[in-house]
Amino acid sequence: MIEIGARVDLPHPTGRVWRALTDPTLLARWYTEVEPAAGRPGRLLLYTAGLPGFDAAVDAEVTERREPDALALRCQEAGRRTLLSCAVTPTAEGCRLTVREALDHGPWPVEQRVRREQFYQQALTGRLPAILDWLAFQQVDLLRDQGPPTAEMPVVEAAGPAPRARRRRRAPLVAALGGGVLVTGLATWALLPSDPDRAAAPEPATVPPIATTAATSGPPRATPTARPTRGATPSARPSRSASPTPSRTPTVAPTPATPLAARYETVDTRFFGYTGEVVVDNAAGAAARDWTVVLTLPSGSTIDDVEGGEWEQDGRSVTITGSAVPPGGSQTVRFDVRDADPFVKAPEACAVADTPCAGL
Numbered sequence: 001m002i003e004i005g006a007r008v009d010l011p012h013p014t015g016r017v018w019r020a021l022t023d024p025t026l027l028a029r030w031y032t033e034v035e036p037a038a039g040r041p042g043r044l045l046l047y048t049a050g051l052p053g054f055d056a057a058v059d060a061e062v063t064e065r066r067e068p069d070a071l072a073l074r075c076q077e078a079g080r081r082t083l084l085s086c087a088v089t090p091t092a093e094g095c096r097l098t099v100r101e102a103l104d105h106g107p108w109p110v111e112q113r114v115r116r117e118q119f120y121q122q123a124l125t126g127r128l129p130a131i132l133d134w135l136a137f138q139q140v141d142l143l144r145d146q147g148p149p150t151a152e153m154p155v156v157e158a159a160g161p162a163p164r165a166r167r168r169r170r171a172p173l174v175a176a177l178g179g180g181v182l183v184t185g186l187a188t189w190a191l192l193p194s195d196p197d198r199a200a201a202p203e204p205a206t207v208p209p210i211a212t213t214a215a216t217s218g219p220p221r222a223t224p225t226a227r228p229t230r231g232a233t234p235s236a237r238p239s240r241s242a243s244p245t246p247s248r249t250p251t252v253a254p255t256p257a258t259p260l261a262a263r264y265e266t267v268d269t270r271f272f273g274y275t276g277e278v279v280v281d282n283a284a285g286a287a288a289r290d291w292t293v294v295l296t297l298p299s300g301s302t303i304d305d306v307e308g309g310e311w312e313q314d315g316r317s318v319t320i321t322g323s324a325v326p327p328g329g330s331q332t333v334r335f336d337v338r339d340a341d342p343f344v345k346a347p348e349a350c351a352v353a354d355t356p357c358a359g360l
Contacts, residue, residue: 004113005100006120012132014088014095018068020131021086021097029342030127044073053116060084080106097124130272134342260284260291260325262352264359266345273304273338274345280333280352282325289324293333293357296349301339308333316348 010017020026024034032051037043037059046058055078064072064085071086081104089096099120261281268275276295282288293309295318303313308331309322318335325331337347350357 002103002108002113003100004117004120005098006117006124007096007098008124008128009091009093009096010129010132011094012136014068014090016132016135017088017095017097019135020128021071021088022067025343026131026135030131031123046075048077052119053112053114055080055112074104075101080108082108097128099124131342134272259355260288260353261355262293262350262357264346264350264357267334269345272342273336275334275336276347277335278320278333278350278352278357280322280325280331282327282329282331285327287324287326291321291325291331291352293320293350293352294318295320295335295347297337297347298339298341298344300341301337301344301347304336304338306333306335311335318347 020030027034033047034044035047037045042062044060044062046060048054048058049056057077059076060073062072063074063083064070069088073084075082075084082101083104084101085099087098087100089098101116101120261283263279263281265277265279266274267277278293278295280288280291280293297303297316297318299316301316303311303318306320309320311318311320313319320333320335322331322333346360350360
């Protein structure tokens with residue numbers, strides 16, 4: 001029998017791996033898109049056309065389903081019939097997933113089998129662990145938190161002559177404390193003054209009176225003024241000439257520039273990230289020199305690289321600026337985003353000059 005297969009050890013519980021095998025949304029992230037076949041209960045349509053080692057889409061029928069241990073499918077693909085099985089076995093560190101596909105009828109070239117087996121191995125060792133790690137952040141793994149009951153430390157009670165030994169030490173201790181108090185009292189009594197008048201408070205210091213001296217000042221002296229010379233000639237008065245009134249030039253208000261517009265598009269996707277592109281269009285008759293694109297990313301997303309502009313990220317907000325956009329021209333900005341959620345493939349918001357970007 002012709003058979004191919006792949007196997008991987010995963011540090012995850014069997015229930016989480018089973019969910020990744022049977023949830024269509026998760027399956028599309030690490031294997032291929034799956035949907036129920038219309039009008040045929042118990043049958044699935046796997047969109048595998050174009051994947052390495054596949055000729056067309058696969059029409060599959062579920063022949064066995066034992067949660068969370070085993071899943072078996074009978075597959076039809078381009079005149080070929082195969083049996084596909086998935087086995088999940090618990091291990092000390094998590095579980096082991098084994099995928100096998102055996103030929104039941106029809107031709108299966110060697111080159112095609114090799115490519116499909118490599119595809120299975122890459123999916124199981126690369127993309128599937130990434131999805132499982134993401135699921136681990138979304139749900140609490142109760143299986144790992146459970147453990148054996150904690151042993152209690154025994155309580156040892158003191159017995160025997162120990163209490164009597166403590167009672168014997170109390171008498172000398174009380175005597176020593178009493179003697180110390182007596183000595184302290186005698187020393188304090190000896191230091192007290194014998195005459196109560198000696199302990200009287202000192203007389204307050206006498207404050208000398210403050211002498212005030214009246215300041216005397218003489219009468220003000222008159223300042224002599226200079227007398228004008230009789231022979232002085234009065235200065236000629238300048239003639240007044242009317243200055244021409246300047247003419248007012250009407251001020252023309254500048255025509256407001258047409259606001260910029262922007263278009264957003266996700267040009268590439270990958271696990272835990274994507275590549276976005278914003279095209280800034282300038283429909284005005286003058287170059288747009290000061291423009292800013294503001295992106296709002298989901299919580300946990302970060303920008304890795306930006307082409308076509310300078311960028312700065314502050315929390316969820318990313319500000320991108322670039323060179324002047326010529327009149328009637330455009331400027332393209334492309335950026336890579338890394339996200340902890342594999343289902344996020346676009347920013348939450350995009351705007352240029354407070355105008356929302358098209359395409360979101």
